[in-house]
Amino acid sequence: xxxxxxxxxxxxxxxxxxxxIFSFVCMIAIGGLSxxxxxLIKPALDDIFISKNKHMLLILPFAIVATYFFxxxxxxxxxxxxxxxxxxxxxxxxxxxxxxxxxxxxxFFDKYHSGELMSRLLNDTEQVQNSIATVIPNTIRESFKIAxxxxxxxxxxxxxxxxxxxxxxxxxxxxxxxxxxxKKLGKKRQLSIAGLTxxxxxxxxxxxxxxxxxxxxxxxxxxxxxxxxxxxxxxxxIKIDEMTSPLMEFIGxxxxxxxxxxxxxxxxxxxxxxxxxxxxxxxxxxxxxxFKTVAKANNLINTSISSVERIFEIIDxxxxxxxxxxxxxxxxxxxxxxxxxxxxxxxxxDYVIKNINLEIKRKTTVAFVGESGGGxxxxxxxxxxxxxxxxxxxxxxxIDLRDFDLQSLRRKTAIVSxxxxxxxRSVRENIAYGIDNLSEEExxxxxxxxxxxxxxMKLKDGYNTNIQEQGIILSGGEKQRIAIARAIVKNPDIxxxxxxxxxxxxxxxYIVQKALKNLMKNRTVLMAxxxxxxxxxxxxxxxxxxGNIVDMGSHHExxxxxxxxKKLCDIQLSDDFSI
Numbered sequence: 001x002x003x004x005x006x007x008x009x010x011x012x013x014x015x016x017x018x019x020x021i022f023s024f025v026c027m028i029a030i031g032g033l034s035x036x037x038x039x040l041i042k043p044a045l046d047d048i049f050i051s052k053n054k055h056m057l058l059i060l061p062f063a064i065v066a067t068y069f070f071x072x073x074x075x076x077x078x079x080x081x082x083x084x085x086x087x088x089x090x091x092x093x094x095x096x097x098x099x100x101x102x103x104x105x106x107x108f109f110d111k112y113h114s115g116e117l118m119s120r121l122l123n124d125t126e127q128v129q130n131s132i133a134t135v136i137p138n139t140i141r142e143s144f145k146i147a148x149x150x151x152x153x154x155x156x157x158x159x160x161x162x163x164x165x166x167x168x169x170x171x172x173x174x175x176x177x178x179x180x181x182x183k184k185l186g187k188k189r190q191l192s193i194a195g196l197t198x199x200x201x202x203x204x205x206x207x208x209x210x211x212x213x214x215x216x217x218x219x220x221x222x223x224x225x226x227x228x229x230x231x232x233x234x235x236x237x238i239k240i241d242e243m244t245s246p247l248m249e250f251i252g253x254x255x256x257x258x259x260x261x262x263x264x265x266x267x268x269x270x271x272x273x274x275x276x277x278x279x280x281x282x283x284x285x286x287x288x289x290x291f292k293t294v295a296k297a298n299n300l301i302n303t304s305i306s307s308v309e310r311i312f313e314i315i316d317x318x319x320x321x322x323x324x325x326x327x328x329x330x331x332x333x334x335x336x337x338x339x340x341x342x343x344x345x346x347x348x349x350d351y352v353i354k355n356i357n358l359e360i361k362r363k364t365t366v367a368f369v370g371e372s373g374g375g376x377x378x379x380x381x382x383x384x385x386x387x388x389x390x391x392x393x394x395x396x397x398x399i400d401l402r403d404f405d406l407q408s409l410r411r412k413t414a415i416v417s418x419x420x421x422x423x424x425r426s427v428r429e430n431i432a433y434g435i436d437n438l439s440e441e442e443x444x445x446x447x448x449x450x451x452x453x454x455x456x457m458k459l460k461d462g463y464n465t466n467i468q469e470q471g472i473i474l475s476g477g478e479k480q481r482i483a484i485a486r487a488i489v490k491n492p493d494i495x496x497x498x499x500x501x502x503x504x505x506x507x508x509x510y511i512v513q514k515a516l517k518n519l520m521k522n523r524t525v526l527m528a529x530x531x532x533x534x535x536x537x538x539x540x541x542x543x544x545x546x547g548n549i550v551d552m553g554s555h556h557e558x559x560x561x562x563x564x565x566k567k568l569c570d571i572q573l574s575d576d577f578s579i
Contacts, residue, residue, distance in 0.1 A: 026078035031144025045275030086133030115198025142290030367535035477508025
């Protein structure tokens, strides 16, 4: 077992130390009362049924009832306390994990699929909660029962007790042997669950694509294969889990058979009474369930440890805010400059952009044009620091972007891209996202500026209409206008347009272009343009090819001197080709 992981997990228990101590007291009481219940068999047989003591006949039944009443009471109190602690810890771990994920750098999300992260947030945390609520408390409680019942064994006859304590630990061998295998299977199981979660999520998000290509059977086959792998891991786990108890029972039966023979011999020699022997046997049988629980708990705890390791793996990753500077960003006063900027994505060898030198003056519009994959979007992603340059620097008014407080930089930057991101919430909530105390008038004004108000009022509940997952009830143009309205209420200083109209038909594009003009007023705008017509009105056009700046200038200047730019224009004009 990983001691470091267990130690870290214990830190989450510290705030509940009082409840934990009370729970331990209850467990000790349960163990003592279980032992008392086994011991009461001796006077019941010896004093009532053999010696026929009437006084004991009046006392013992009440003693038995009282014993089980208080045992039940302490069991309830202990169970509630441990579940309370576990639910609180689950709440804290899940919140911490989700919060931490939100602050991780963009490169993290390039590596980890959302389905796997969902698995860690839901399945792994649930596994840990189950251990804290059930497995660990049950193990400790049953261990106290075993300790109490061992006392009863030694009180009744120390010779038999010694035999029992020598013979029965052999039954614990499966705990150690199978525990190691369970930990390995636990890791495989959680990885398999993550794979299944990812497949389900992708299939549901892309269901229209699946139907469009009639690939239902292919996706079903992929899921069936992944599900089969999970089934095999699960069956292997069940095999080990179910094998533990029968093996222990068989080893235990050998010990009990030997103890019955030994005990019988002691009764014949009058070294132990009949009541004492049956009390001994009762205590021994009462130890079976606790011992079995402890055995299975080891397997489950080993499985949970792998879940804890997966959770801490994410929590230990460096937050994006660690690299945030302290200077509050209030807006561009002079210009944004790229100084010999080159960039390559993590774990890749080739540079996506190389030696970019560029100045973007305050409140001007700069459009980036070029073939798809040339590096236009990558340049834009460096400004809000989704990534940092691999080489060179980006400065605003002479200050390195990394010296600005990251949150303040992003609060003053708005992005409208071809990939429209909306929440399964109302129109109002989507427009006002991230802005507190926004008035109804401000929301409506933003919607009107984005040419969205008219279609919003035609929706079932107007601004209160839930647009569902990714705005599925809206058209592409309507989604984009909601995104533009959201950018308007943010009132950014820097505006980034990443091919914002590339996925729209001509009519929708015309309306969205009108909305974008309202959004672009009095702002510093960086635009990746897939159509030359979008870029013509920009103050400066930057031509990108294979990650390099080929040329820059106005449309007319580039037409005259840049062969590559002229080629792009000719292709679009002749074939209506989208760059």
